[in-house]
Amino acid sequence: MNRNIAIVLLSLIGFMAKAQEGPQMADTFRENGKIYVVISVIAIIFLALVVFLVYLERKLNKLEKQFKNKSH
Amino acid sequence: MIKKHWYKITAVLLILYTLVWGLLNRVPRLDILNETIRNVYYHVPIWFAMLFMMTVSMIHSIQSLSKNSVKHDTKAYNAAVVGFFFSIPGLTTGSFWAKYTWGTWWTFQDPKLNGVAISILIYLAYFILRASIDDELKKARIAAVYNIFAYVMMNVFIMILPRLTDSLHPGNGGNPAFSKYDLNDAMRFVFYPAVIGWVLMSYWLFQIKNRISELNELYHE
Numbered sequence: 593m594n595r596n597i598a599i600v601l602l603s604l605i606g607f608m609a610k611a612q613e614g615p616q617m618a619d620t621f622r623e624n625g626k627i628y629v630v631i632s633v634i635a636i637i638f639l640a641l642v643v644f645l646v647y648l649e650r651k652l653n654k655l656e657k658q659f660k661n662k663s664h
Numbered sequence: 665m666i667k668k669h670w671y672k673i674t675a676v677l678l679i680l681y682t683l684v685w686g687l688l689n690r691v692p693r694l695d696i697l698n699e700t701i702r703n704v705y706y707h708v709p710i711w712f713a714m715l716f717m718m719t720v721s722m723i724h725s726i727q728s729l730s731k732n733s734v735k736h737d738t739k740a741y742n743a744a745v746v747g748f749f750f751s752i753p754g755l756t757t758g759s760f761w762a763k764y765t766w767g768t769w770w771t772f773q774d775p776k777l778n779g780v781a782i783s784i785l786i787y788l789a790y791f792i793l794r795a796s797i798d799d800e801l802k803k804a805r806i807a808a809v810y811n812i813f814a815y816v817m818m819n820v821f822i823m824i825l826p827r828l829t830d831s832l833h834p835g836n837g838g839n840p841a842f843s844k845y846d847l848n849d850a851m852r853f854v855f856y857p858a859v860i861g862w863v864l865m866s867y868w869l870f871q872i873k874n875r876i877s878e879l880n881e882l883y884h885e
Binding site: 614615616617618627630631634635638639642645648649652655656659 | 676679680683684687688691693694695697698699868869872875876878879882883
């Protein structure tokens with residue numbers, strides 16, 4: 593599924609940049625300014641993962657405290 | 665609070681910076697590679713994190729043997745699990761990148777790919793070996809000895825052999841890695857922070873795994 597999306601994106605990049613001189617780069621992709629949308633999406637996904645990690649750590653903190661109270 | 669969590673905050677900030685600036689900065693215009701050269705910021709640091717975790721694992725195995733400690737063996741196992749976890753996206757992204765640049769998902773001509781595949785099997789064998797022994801002390805000792813062996817083999821397969829023969833990977837086949845031909849200065853400003861960020865991130869995951877094992881031990885006492 594993700595691979596299909598990536599393939600579609602990659603072919604879009606190639607299509608939009610086909611009139612370039614020299615090696616093709618995603619120039620049009622960048623000119624449109626929409627690259628910021630993609631970067632924001634990536635950043636949000638990464639931050640969501642970090643938030644989940646922090647949540648896991650808090651849960652661990654709680655469990656550790658419970659165990660320490662029990663053993664005393 | 666900052667004292668205990670500084671490395672996690674650094675990891676998140678560095679990775680976030682590389683995610684954003686890695687897509688925006690200027691990269692060399694090269695044929696075949698085109699924009700995929702940016703994968704250097706994401707694919708390569710994952711492998712650095714994997715190598716770092718395997719090194720941590722090996723050090724804990726040595727400590728486990730010299731101090732006769734089961735705790736160090738558990739840590740060695742946890743580090744190897746985190747390292748193994750990083751090798752899967754490393755392999756998948758590498759294969760995907762290869763499809764669009766080298767034209768194939770997998771090539772048996774590249775010693776690095778095969779070396780990585782063998783290393784993954786070596787570590788799989790480590791997990792199976794460790795899980796198959798019931799006696800705690802025996803398990804710790806045998807697992808530690810095998811783990812040190814596994815680390816050496818992994819280095820032979822992915823660091824040494826690819827440098828002795830021809831490889832499609834840059835920095836192999838006799839060339840020093842990351843020479844001026846592979847990375848320009850602008851790319852270094854993203855690549856090195858990415859390596860540090862992902863190494864610290866792997867250490868964070870390692871710590872979480874350790875705390876889970878400690879809780880597990882407390883529970884079974």
